[in-house]
Amino acid sequence: xxxxxxxxxxxxxxxxxxxxxxxxxxxxxxxxxxxxxxxxxxxxxxxxxxxxxxxxxxxxxxxxxxxxxxxxxxxxxxxxxxxxxxxxxxxxxxxxxxxxxxxxxxxxxxxxxxxx
Amino acid sequence: xxxxxxxxxxxxxxxxxxxxxxxxxxxxxxxxxxxxxxxxxxxxxxxxxxxxxxxxxxxxxxxxxxxxxxxxxxxxxxxxxxxxxxxxxxxxxxxxxxxxxxxxxxxxxxxxxxxxxx
Numbered sequence: 001x002x003x004x005x006x007x008x009x010x011x012x013x014x015x016x017x018x019x020x021x022x023x024x025x026x027x028x029x030x031x032x033x034x035x036x037x038x039x040x041x042x043x044x045x046x047x048x049x050x051x052x053x054x055x056x057x058x059x060x061x062x063x064x065x066x067x068x069x070x071x072x073x074x075x076x077x078x079x080x081x082x083x084x085x086x087x088x089x090x091x092x093x094x095x096x097x098x099x100x101x102x103x104x105x106x107x108x109x110x111x112x113x114x115x116x
Numbered sequence: 117x118x119x120x121x122x123x124x125x126x127x128x129x130x131x132x133x134x135x136x137x138x139x140x141x142x143x144x145x146x147x148x149x150x151x152x153x154x155x156x157x158x159x160x161x162x163x164x165x166x167x168x169x170x171x172x173x174x175x176x177x178x179x180x181x182x183x184x185x186x187x188x189x190x191x192x193x194x195x196x197x198x199x200x201x202x203x204x205x206x207x208x209x210x211x212x213x214x215x216x217x218x219x220x221x222x223x224x225x226x227x228x229x230x231x232x233x234x
Contacts, residue, residue, distance in 0.1 A: 004158065043120075043206055043225030044159075089158070103174075104223065106158035 002027040004107035006090050012113045017080055021110045023073040023090030031095040035064050035075045038087045038109070047075070047088075080114045087111050119143040120226035122207050127231045129194070129201065137192045137229045139207030147210040148190035149223065152176060152203045159206065165190055194231065205229045 004025045013019050025033070032051045036044035048057040048064040050073075056065045061078045077084055090107040119142040129135045139148065147166045151159040161174030165184040179198025184190055194201045207226040 009156075041204075041228065041230070043122075043208075043227050045225070046222065049222070103161060103164070104159075106160075108156060108158045 002092075002094065002105050004090055004092050004105050006088075006107040006110050008110060009108070010111040010113070012115060013080055015080060015082055015114055015116050019077050019080060019112065021075045021077075021088050021090075021112070023075070023107055025071050025073070025090070025092045025105070025107075027092040027094055027105050028071075029095040031093045033064075033066055033073050033093070034091045035062070035073075036089040036091060038089060040086070044089055077112075082114050082116060085112060085114045120207060120209055120224055122205075122226040122229050124229060125227070127229055129231060129233050131233065132196045134193055134195050135231070137194070137205055137207075137231070139190045139192065139226060140188055141190075141207075141209045141224075141226075142188060143209055143211065143224065144187070145209035145211050145224075146187070148184070149208040149210070150174075150180070150182065150190070150192045151206045151208065153206060153228075154203050162192065162205075201231055202233045203231060205231060 034049040087109040165171035
């Protein structure tokens with residue numbers, strides 16, 4: 001069964017600190033993996049997207065890594081800011097997804113809280 | 117939120133009522149999607165549509181209905197048959213980017229509608 005599991009479920013860090021969020025998936029074969037940021041009461045916004053052949057992708061203070069062999073991805077946030085407080089969602093796209101209507105497999109999210 | 121709008125932002129429903137959530141996009145995307153989000157769970161697909169006048173059931177379609185009469189619009193009706201409709205509903209639309217041997221399936225999300233049953 002295609003699944004995406006994220007850890008930790010929630011995380012509290014102090015402003016200025018770094019943190020790393022984890023994502024394990026069993027989707028196979030897969031086309032790409034993305035990380036979304038979702039502010040409370042808002043829709044998710046894409047942070048990074050990586051194909052199965054990419055190892056890392058950066059977007060400002062956000063760096064995503066992907067190990068296709070172990071089926072793991074991580075999102076590293078550097079020098080956290082209060083505005084980083086949000087839910088971070090790992091999403092995997094099965095290969096040939098276009099023929100499957102564009103379905104995506106969503107993780108349950110990690111709730112990050114950055115405190116001053 | 118891009119060019120996807122959802123309305124209303126908050127919606128309250130009484131038991132036994134049908135309610136309709138609006139989703140409009142001006143991105144010229146072909147495909148549109150409806151998701152339900154509950155606390156502690158990943159987004160779950162309700163319905164999706166790849167072209168006008170065609171749509172398919174997702175993983176949790178029971179108690180919901182949709183229509184796709186225009187490319188820009190994909191309204192979702194939550195019927196009285198949906199026993200636990202209180203949730204956050206997200207609409208998304210898709211563009212297809214060809215990247216050499218890889219094909220991205222980027223979905224853009226609207227701001228969401230929070231539905232509460234009274």
